[in-house]
Amino acid sequence: MNEFTDWDILRNLLLAARWTVALSIVSFIGGGIVGALLLLLRIGEGRAGQIFTKVYIELFQGTPLLMQLFLAFFGLGLFGIDVPAWLAATVALILWTAAFLVEIWRGCVESIAKGQWEASSSLGMGYLQQMRYVILPQALRIAVPPTVGFSVQVVKGTALTSIIGFVELAKAGTVLTNATFQPFTVYGFVALIYFCLCWPLSKSSQVLERKLNVAHRNH
Template sequence: MPHLGINEITFLAQGLKWTLFLTAIGFAGGIVFGLVIALGRVAENRALRMAAAGWIAVFQGTPLLMQLFVVFFGLPLLGVNVSAWLAVAIALTAHASAFLGEIWRGAIQAIPKGQSEASHALGLHYRSRMFDIILPQALKISLPATVGFLVQLLKGTSLAAIVGFIELTRAGQIVSNQTYQPLFVFGLVGVLYFLMCWPLSHWGRRMEARLAQDPR
């Protein structure tokens, strides 16, 4: 029976911690900037719509791995030195903002136009219309897709190993090289990813089923 010592288990736990941390940073940043992108996509100003659409096209149309390389190796060429974890956090935030922005854009546009027109007729200004009426309903509609993207983002943090950052996957690789037990170590890493991702996926499916039953 393969055996891992306390040092190897602690090292894997540290990698797991950084995986969760990167996921949280990327998702939180994606929420903030994704909301800006979503509002830009539905803005009346054509320049804002085009800029938001361009951002989405770039980050949805290129691999996350390439985005990590551009941030990690490109910013130093501009005189901005960033650590590996900061580069990964920036890349994940930009990546998440594009996908979440498009998810929320679709949810906003799914709200019947009559509600926006009615609130406009009542004299509500843009902030009240959007944040008090439109966005709360759009958030409910977009929750399953948002949770689904969170699962993808969590798994995407494994690419941070490419730029030398030690998260769960990279920690597993290092432990595997030290113990010569790749099947057991990566099996354990896979189980850890499953234990993080499956509950989220199950939660997203339940929300989707609930919304299908009660679309209001």
């Protein structure tokens, strides 16, 4: 049997971490797009759209991500598609991310004073124009820190995809533990790599928030 050095363990974990990063990026961008579409429904005039997004958010925020992964994995299979783990993982993570981003962004849009809506509509702007030229430019500034902060949750959420068999950092940790019988070292390294991925995001979210507050104080 081969002996694993610490470097072998770390090297293999880092190779697997690429998939954690890839899945995080795809889920975050996909979730952002779905979240933006939902946001238009959520803050739009249509009653049906509002109710739909409310139910959507309640469903995805009120159930475990792990269950959503299982349902995506086995649910997509009902349509006769042979579902690879990466597909189920991506679909579930995108939908889950969207549910949280839409609530974060709704708060940001609603923090824009009502007078801004009234002023822009008195200038004869339509809904999309109001959004494009008045509301979003201001709301986006406020939205950046909590959005970056939430990206940490997405990275950590990808760890659960190991349970439906997607091979990323957490799964590689399990496989390496079974091969080396050194769970303390392996999971220690796994935690360290996650920390190195997440901590810069957490920190930059805090820094951005502080910077933004300075801008606010100067108003």
